[in-house]
Amino acid sequence: MKQPVDFTVTPAFVTKLSLMMALALLPHVANIPVNISLYLLLLLTWRIAGLYWTRLLPGRWLLLAATLISILIVYAQYQTLLGRDAGVALLGMMLMLKVNEITKRRDIYVSVFISYFVIITQFLFSQSVLLTLYLLGVVIGLTSLLLEINRVTPPRRPYQPLISTFKITLQALPIALVLFIIFPRITQPLWNFSSEASARTGLDDRVSPGTISELIESSEVAFRVQFMQPPPPKQQRYWRGLVMWDTDGYSWYTDDKQVLRSETIKLMMIDNPVKYEIFLEPHDEAWLFALDLPLEAPPNSRLSQDFQLRYNEPVTKPINYSLHSLTRYGMTRLAPGLRRRALQLGDNVTQRQRDLVARWRADSADDRAIVDQALAFFNTEPFIYTLSPPRYPGNPVDEFLFEGMAGFCEHYATSFSQLMRIAGIPSRLVLGYQGGEYNALGDYFIVRQYHAHAWSEVWLEGRGWVRIDPTAAVAPERIEYPLRLAFGEQGAPAMFEIDGGGMVAAMMRHFTHALDSANIQWRRWVVGYSREHQFTLMRNFGLDSYSAMQWSLVTLGMVAIVLLLVGLNIVRRGRLLLSPAQQGYQRFCNKLSRIGISRRSYEGPMDFARRAARNRPDLARQIMAIVDLYIRLRYASQERDGRQLRLFARQVRQFRPRQR
Amino acid sequence: MAAPLTADWLQRLRRRAKPESRGRVRIVPRSIYILPTRQGMLLALLLLLMLAGSINYGSNLGHLMTFLLGGLWLVTILHTWRNLLGLSIQPGEAAPVFAGQTADFTLRVLNHDGSSRYGIALGARKRPGGSVDIPADSGSELHIAVKTERRGILPIPEITIQTSFPFGLFRAWSYARLDLSCLVYPKPAARGEPPTLAIYNHSDSGDRGVGADDFIGLRGYRLGDSPRQIDWKAHARERGLMSKQFGGDRSEQVSLDWELLQGYDTEERLSLLCRFILQAEEREQSYSLRMPQEKIPTGSGPRHQQRCLSLLARHGHDDETAG
Numbered sequence: 017m018k019q020p021v022d023f024t025v026t027p028a029f030v031t032k033l034s035l036m037m038a039l040a041l042l043p044h045v046a047n048i049p050v051n052i053s054l055y056l057l058l059l060l061t062w063r064i065a066g067l068y069w070t071r072l073l074p075g076r077w078l079l080l081a082a083t084l085i086s087i088l089i090v091y092a093q094y095q096t097l098l099g100r101d102a103g104v105a106l107l108g109m110m111l112m113l114k115v116n117e118i119t120k121r122r123d124i125y126v127s128v129f130i131s132y133f134v135i136i137t138q139f140l141f142s143q144s145v146l147l148t149l150y151l152l153g154v155v156i157g158l159t160s161l162l163l164e165i166n167r168v169t170p171p172r173r174p175y176q177p178l179i180s181t182f183k184i185t186l187q188a189l190p191i192a193l194v195l196f197i198i199f200p201r202i203t204q205p206l207w208n209f210s211s212e213a214s215a216r217t218g219l220d221d222r223v224s225p226g227t228i229s230e231l232i233e234s235s236e237v238a239f240r241v242q243f244m245q246p247p248p249p250k251q252q253r254y255w256r257g258l259v260m261w262d263t264d265g266y267s268w269y270t271d272d273k274q275v276l277r278s279e280t281i282k283l284m285m286i287d288n289p290v291k292y293e294i295f296l297e298p299h300d301e302a303w304l305f306a307l308d309l310p311l312e313a314p315p316n317s318r319l320s321q322d323f324q325l326r327y328n329e330p331v332t333k334p335i336n337y338s339l340h341s342l343t344r345y346g347m348t349r350l351a352p353g354l355r356r357r358a359l360q361l362g363d364n365v366t367q368r369q370r371d372l373v374a375r376w377r378a379d380s381a382d383d384r385a386i387v388d389q390a391l392a393f394f395n396t397e398p399f400i401y402t403l404s405p406p407r408y409p410g411n412p413v414d415e416f417l418f419e420g421m422a423g424f425c426e427h428y429a430t431s432f433s434q435l436m437r438i439a440g441i442p443s444r445l446v447l448g449y450q451g452g453e454y455n456a457l458g459d460y461f462i463v464r465q466y467h468a469h470a471w472s473e474v475w476l477e478g479r480g481w482v483r484i485d486p487t488a489a490v491a492p493e494r495i496e497y498p499l500r501l502a503f504g505e506q507g508a509p510a511m512f513e514i515d516g517g518g519m520v521a522a523m524m525r526h527f528t529h530a531l532d533s534a535n536i537q538w539r540r541w542v543v544g545y546s547r548e549h550q551f552t553l554m555r556n557f558g559l560d561s562y563s564a565m566q567w568s569l570v571t572l573g574m575v576a577i578v579l580l581l582v583g584l585n586i587v588r589r590g591r592l593l594l595s596p597a598q599q600g601y602q603r604f605c606n607k608l609s610r611i612g613i614s615r616r617s618y619e620g621p622m623d624f625a626r627r628a629a630r631n632r633p634d635l636a637r638q639i640m641a642i643v644d645l646y647i648r649l650r651y652a653s654q655e656r657d658g659r660q661l662r663l664f665a666r667q668v669r670q671f672r673p674r675q676r
Numbered sequence: 677m678a679a680p681l682t683a684d685w686l687q688r689l690r691r692r693a694k695p696e697s698r699g700r701v702r703i704v705p706r707s708i709y710i711l712p713t714r715q716g717m718l719l720a721l722l723l724l725l726m727l728a729g730s731i732n733y734g735s736n737l738g739h740l741m742t743f744l745l746g747g748l749w750l751v752t753i754l755h756t757w758r759n760l761l762g763l764s765i766q767p768g769e770a771a772p773v774f775a776g777q778t779a780d781f782t783l784r785v786l787n788h789d790g791s792s793r794y795g796i797a798l799g800a801r802k803r804p805g806g807s808v809d810i811p812a813d814s815g816s817e818l819h820i821a822v823k824t825e826r827r828g829i830l831p832i833p834e835i836t837i838q839t840s841f842p843f844g845l846f847r848a849w850s851y852a853r854l855d856l857s858c859l860v861y862p863k864p865a866a867r868g869e870p871p872t873l874a875i876y877n878h879s880d881s882g883d884r885g886v887g888a889d890d891f892i893g894l895r896g897y898r899l900g901d902s903p904r905q906i907d908w909k910a911h912a913r914e915r916g917l918m919s920k921q922f923g924g925d926r927s928e929q930v931s932l933d934w935e936l937l938q939g940y941d942t943e944e945r946l947s948l949l950c951r952f953i954l955q956a957e958e959r960e961q962s963y964s965l966r967m968p969q970e971k972i973p974t975g976s977g978p979r980h981q982q983r984c985l986s987l988l989a990r991h992g993h994d995d996e997t998a999g
Contacts, residue, residue: 021795021807021840100733125715125844129722132745136726139737148737155741159748162843167794168809184755184842188747195743202731333734543736575750583754 218299224267265362347480358442458533
């Protein structure tokens with residue numbers, strides 16, 4: 017059957033629709049290569065120009081050619097048409113090509129629907145509050161265009177369809193929330209596109225000089241942490257990620273071929289465990305971060321013998337997890353195999369390194385004293401902490417220790433670990449983050465990529481693995497800050513956090529903290545909402561034993577209830593918006609209507625009252641009194657006069673006309 | 677035979693809004709049907725796709741957006757339904773037309789509610805009429821055009837009132853049984869003269885009709901004029917070809933009689949009579965009409981014409997009452 021309303025597509029409407037479609041696509045500019053973005057802009061410009069010079073509009077063949085070219089461009093860029101990134105680029109092309117053939121009512125629908133799809137793909141890249149609000153706005157804008165084509169007369173005010181659509185969206189929101197909460201989350205993907213190219217910044221599983229200083233350039237959030245009790249002091253906020261056991265003298269890594277035998281480790285608690293929650297951003301690697309030293313593994317992960325948290329799959333979407341950690345601890349025994357491994361050295365150990373260690377050994381009573389000697393060495397010798405160290409192309413550790421003496425945390429940590437091994441002290445390298453920026457508004461810490469850090473752990477008899485941060489030993493006056501860190505952005509690397517100066521910087525920080533604080537709530541309740549949350553919630557309602565069938569019925573029932581409530585509201589809309597005085601007047605009219613005197617739609621209160629009084633002289637006095645009061649309440653702006661209103665309500669209540 | 681029977685059975689089953697006072701029909705909740713439009717189905721399909729994608733990539737916000745659009749889809753049902761609810765349709769008059777012409781039914785749709793209604797369309801016999809927006813507490817006129825085929829009474833047993841506001845995802849419609857019909861006159865036959873059983877009244881004003889009795893004047897030769905009519909003398913005077921014109925003794929009163937048109941079937945007779953009536957009216961003659969059941973005495977003027985034409989239209993439809 018034909019559509020009830022015929023709609024002629026006008027240039028003004030096409031402009032509006034095209035712009036809305038472009039807005040739906042806009043955030044993807046960050047996710048697709050520049051040349052594809054430019055091509056998309058070209059397609060859009062083509063359409064807008066076509067509105068004014070119709071000769072420019074592409075014909076069917078030209079459009080077909082443009083479509084083929086678009087597909088080729090995408091294929092040339094990604095070598096595939098499948099998967100997230102190529103899919104998004106292709107979708108963008110489709111959308112902008114569709115812009116070029118909006119001529120009929122059907123095209124409008126197809127355009128709006130593809131835009132919806134584009135909008136949902138945005139969430140594969142970012143899940144921030146701001147983006148969500150923006151996209152919600154675009155959805156309302158797009159949908160309001162559908163409202164416009166289903167009415168006959170143009171709206172009196174141009175934003176009227178927007179407001180109507182906004183209201184309808186508000187009514188849809190409860191249904192969306194119910195479904196969101198109870199729709200079962202499936203953890204396994206339905207299908208998988210392998211080899212997704214990704215360029216996310218984050219730690220690597222191999223450390224060589226230069227790997228971390230690259231990260232320092234990035235202020236991207238690695239994760240956020242909220243403590244359930246007062247946070248541990250700054251010196252203890254080391255976020256453990258990876259442990260590196262093996263070195264070839266140039267870089268540190270963990271050789272996967274050498275399996276770490278899982279052994280029960282006896283851990284002595286010196287302090288009470290700290291409880292906290294981590295909101296991890298995706299980093300595409302299969303490990304998690306925890307406060308040094310995690311005591312348990314969150315769901316879908318396991319805790320290795322050297323206290324790394326290994327996740328079952330690469331972290332490609334934001335996850336939340338709660339953990340307990342010990343900040344002070346002791347361990348009892350190191351297995352001989354592990355001890356051998358923690359002492360193994362590369363083939364580039366030089367004589368001057370051995371001499372240095374021999375000197376320390378001679379001056380020290382025990383291993384602990386050697387560690388202190390090494391730290392004193394970094395402190396008293398002219399070592400410089402810098403983000404742009406010279407290159408050490410030959411033998412990095414040796415050239416750093418004796419020639420350059422300028423480096424970043426990975427230089428200090430790798431050299432220190434190597435020196436310890438030369439001294440016969442088992443050591444290993446730990447990679448993670450240090451510190452974090454406190455957000456007072458949300459009471460949590462933001463750990464950014466520039467908090468990336470590397471430190472050492474040495475085995476001291478009687479104490480177990482002890483964290484030693486040689487970078488912290490560098491004398492404060494020999495620390496170089498890049499300008500960027502000294503002004504504006506807070507959070508200098510590693511130990512040396514400084515507060516960026518200036519009022520503007522402080523205000524900026526306050527603003528970004530407020531935004532980030534909203535984001536973490538968003539992360540906790542919406543983005544990070546998981547199967548586990550769902551189970552907990554259902555357990556609290558005693559619904560956890562439900563079968564799939566019962567489950568679906570509950571879902572349907574809830575949606576039906578919400579729909580019913582919304583429906584009641586819609587049907588009674590006219591009456592719900594009446595003021596108390598109007599409601600009273602309506603009751604009064606209804607009472608008269610029951611005895612056969614109905615108000616006609618054109619009759620004002622005064623006319624109606626006169627007619628009613630003529631019909632029923634016996635009620636005239638009462639009728640006139642009520643209407644007088646109503647007119648005063650309604651038209652003499654005395655609506656807020658509570659006494660008058662009560663009087664009016666009482667008179668209406670006591671008005672009980674009888675049929676004659 | 678089975679198919680029409682089923683259709684008839686379905687017809688009886690389906691709910692219609694029935695007239696109340698003054699032939700007005702009010703759309704009550706039980707009489708409203710609602711189904712997704714093609715676009716609505718397309719969106720539902722797309723939502724399933726979006727859900728599959730959100731599940732696959734484990735995107736919670738994807739779930740949320742999908743559910744929001746799904747909620748919008750569901751809420752739209754209510755809005756579309758509500759947009760039709762409580763409207764009433766007031767049938768109007770449809771001017772009689774000749775068979776083959778388009779009948780124009782005027783209806784008034786009234787909105788007694790405090791909120792405006794948008795994109796309301798009327799349709800009859802599967803043909804959509806126009807659509808209107810109706811502001812709060814007012815009414816709008818709508819026209820339904822129906823092409824007529826046969827003479828008689830064209831009934832509109834029911835009309836469809838429909839809307840797909842707000843987003844065109846659903847179409848709500850209702851069948852309204854209205855007292856609505858249009859009188860369709862027979863299609864006038866090609867020009868011709870009534871069989872001359874006319875009453876020859878002498879006319880003082882002379883006669884401009886065509887006959888063979890009295891010479892009235894000359895006119896330019898037209899192809900097909902008989903050579904005997906040509907004024908050869910004028911031709912000889914080199915004044916070109918002229919035809920002599922003769923007028924007949926023509927009555928100013930025509931008596932049209934069904935019985936005189938032998939050799940035609942019923943519809944042809946009615947068409948001829950229709951033509952004669954129109955012709956007589958055109959020539960400002962008075963005429964009477966005699967049909968098997970009824971005779972209309974001599975008269976003239978629009979009212980008389982209308983009476984005669986409707987007698988023709990109703991021929992054989994006597995059992996039905998006029999609308």
